[in-house]
Amino acid sequence: MNLLKINSISKKFGVLQALNEVNISIKKNTFHGLIGPNGSGKSTLLKTIAGAHYADSGEIIFKNSNITNNSPELRSQKGLNLKFQITAILPQLTVYDNLLLALQTNHSIWELISSKSKYLYYEKIIEVLENFKLIKKVDTLAGELSHGLQQWLEIAMVVVKKPELLLLDEPTAGMSPQERQVTGELLVPLKSYCSLIIVEHDLDFIKDICDYITVLDQGKVLETGSIEKIRTSKKVQEVYTTRV
Amino acid sequence: MRKFFTNIDIINNKNFKVIPLIEILFLMFLIVIPLLVNDFLTIIFTRMLILSIFALSFDLCWGYAGILTFGQSLFFGIAGYVTALFANKLGFVQLWGVFLIGISIGFLSSFLVAWFLLLGKKTPQLIFIALGTLTTAYAAERLVSGWYWVGGGNGLSIFEFLKFGNYELEPGVSFYYLATFFLIVVYLLCKYLVKSQFGLVLAGIRQNENRLSYLGYKVQIYKAIVFCFSGSLAGLAGALYAHHEGFIGPGNMGIVASTYAVLYGLFGGVGTLIGPVLGVFFIEGIKFKLSDIDALKSYWPILLGIILLLVVVYKPSGLLGFIINDKERFGKFGVINIKSLKKFKNKITFKRLS
Structure with missing residues (x-):
């Protein structure tokens, strides 16, 4: 069953056609990689799904509801969360508070003012911090973490909400090979309850954790399908041997 | 100076908080002032207390919600004008009424501005809000300057004293303690809000x-709530100010007055609540002292400007930045203190934290 269906999405920035009639379907509980040369429209597509950009034409259907014109916060409330390419954590808050902030989005303003959510999520946060190997940094300001740990914290912030669709924009950028491997190990268990769309330049990483891959080139879908299909695709080979 | 403070063992102690100590010392200072100074100085200190409420309203916006507003004087001035009109046209000078007028006029006027500037589909940029509030304050100042019904360029004077029942609250000790009471209540309210x-x-x-x-928060709504709350506080300050000074004029609702709110915050240290209050006392104190020295009578604004410039450029975190660290400034919100957790949730296993 399709969790997300993107129908003929186009997006133009000035004269640049960033996305051109893109069609993609994402099934429930699958990991989907988005690859392609620089400027192929991967991040634009991810941001259009998340609501950072609004599509010029086409529609985005998430859980059978049209979210094309929904704001980012509404999309997030519906279960669609984005991890930014450049780490977007709250540097002056502790690691614990970053996660607390991610969890209390559904509380009313009055509940927040009366601090009713203060004690609700302790166990959940500790559990996620343990899973993401951040437990020893629970009381550290997020801005004082290493780059790799900041990336994990941001992933933890979007994962802790148990989203149904997670959008990760280059989650391993700037990480060491060891950290990349651990990031993959952190993401795999998420398949039990959520789907993933990952934009990543590290093809080995994509190959290791994704079920399907879509290759974008110049704003168009060049090929989409299983890893084997992409690996043997002549069109993909041509793009990657001539232009990457 | 930092070296001096970090050499004090108690400040190096991880659990020691400097701000509560400053708050207690400052509260004691406020309580004893009228006993130590003459009536004239008590009136000057009362003005500082009222301006402290005004400064807190700016700190809530900029220091806590990231809204760079140059419009606080607008809410301050409108509330001041409305209370002055109530006093002059209707003879209404009851404290409860002035309080309600100040709060509600501040709220309504800030809500109108928030409606235009903050509640769009997307969150507006910092510069848009700064310029939007700046021009609104400027336009309001020009409007009242040319409006005869509200006194034009001369402003409005209030000839009756503020009343609590039949008791007249003359500027002096009684008004001082009234302003202290309001400042403490406002301060505690703000503290509660920002720590929640x-x-x-x-x-x-x-x-x-x-x-x-992207986490799901409707940011505009949160900003608008803070903006309106801070507008209400500025309105309260304006209403009290008009009655204390017996006057409200175009200068109280223009760009210069708004800029003072910004300076109080930057000088004392934004995002701390107590910082802007100290900023008011420092700036108004220096202003009062310098303007009293004959040789400096013509030059004190230049001297004050240099002092402010030095602090803002070399210590963006303000005076409090010398004695508090970032962790205390930004604070902690969640519960990772086992003792406090035990009080609320017995089921949790604490092994994981050790």
């Missing part, structure tokens, strides 16, 4: 409002 989980959301908005949007 709502305050955590504000801290998030201030640092990365994009992240907050």
Whole structure:
């Protein structure tokens, strides 16, 4: 069953056609990689799904509801969360508070003012911090973490909400090979309850954790399908041997 | 100076908080002042207390919600004008009424501005809000300057004293303690708000409002709530100010007055609440002292400007930045203190934290 269906999405920035009639379907509980040369429209597509950009034409259907014109916060409330390419954590808050902030989005303003959510999520946060190997940094300001740990914290912030669709924009950028491997190990268990769309330049990483891959080139879908299909695709080979 | 303070063992202690100590010392200072100074100085200190409420309203916006507003004087001035009109046209000078007028006029006028500037589909940029509030304050100042019914360029004078029942609150000791009472209540309210989980959301908005949007928070709503609350506080300050000074004029609602709110905050240290209050006492104190020295009578604004410039450029975290660290400034919101957790949740296993 399709969790997300993107129908003929186009997006133009000035004269640049960033996305051109893109069609993609994402099934429930699958990991989907988005690859392609620089400027192929991967991040634009991810941001259009998340609501950072609004599509010029086409529609985005998430859980059978049209979210094309929904704001980012509404999309997030519906279960669609984005991890930014450049780490977007709250540097002056502790690691614990970053996660607390991610969890209390559904509380009313009055509940927040009366601090009713203060004690609700302790166990959940500790559990996620343990899973993401951040437990020893629970009381550290997020801005004082290493780059790799900041990336994990941001992933933890979007994962802790148990989203149904997670959008990760280059989650391993700037990480060491060891950290990349651990990031993959952190993401795999998420398949039990959520789907993933990952934009990543590290093809080995994509190959290791994704079920399907879509290759974008110049704003168009060049090929989409299983890893084997992409690996043997002549069109993909041509793009990657001539232009990457 | 930093070296001096970090050499004090108690400040190096991880659990020691400097701000509560400053708050207690300052409260004691406020209580004893009228006993130590003459009536004239008591009136000057009362003005500082009222301006402290005004400064707190700015700190809530900029220091906590990241809204750079140059419009606080607008809410201050409108509330001042309305209370002056009530006093002059209707003879209404009861304290409860002045309080309600100040709060509600401040709220309504800030709500109107928030409606235009903050409640769009997307969160507006910092510069848009800064210029929007700046021009609104300027336009309001020009409007009242040319409006005869509200006194034009001369402003409005209030000839009756503020009343609590039949008791007249003349500027002096009684008005001083009234202003102290209001400042303490406002301060505690602000403190409660910024330390609550709502305050955590504000801290998030201030640092990365994009992240907050993508986590599911409707950032504009949170900003508008803080803006309107701070507008109400500025309105309260304006109403009290008009009655204390017996006058409200175009200068109280223009750009210069708004800029003072910004300076109080930057000088004392924004995002701390107590910082802007200290900023008021320092700036108004220096202003009063310098303007009293014959040789400096013509030059004190230049001297004051240099002092402010030095602090703002070399210590952006303000005077409090010398004695508090970032962790205390930004604070903690969640519970990771086992003792306090035990009080609320017995089921939790604490092994994991050790």
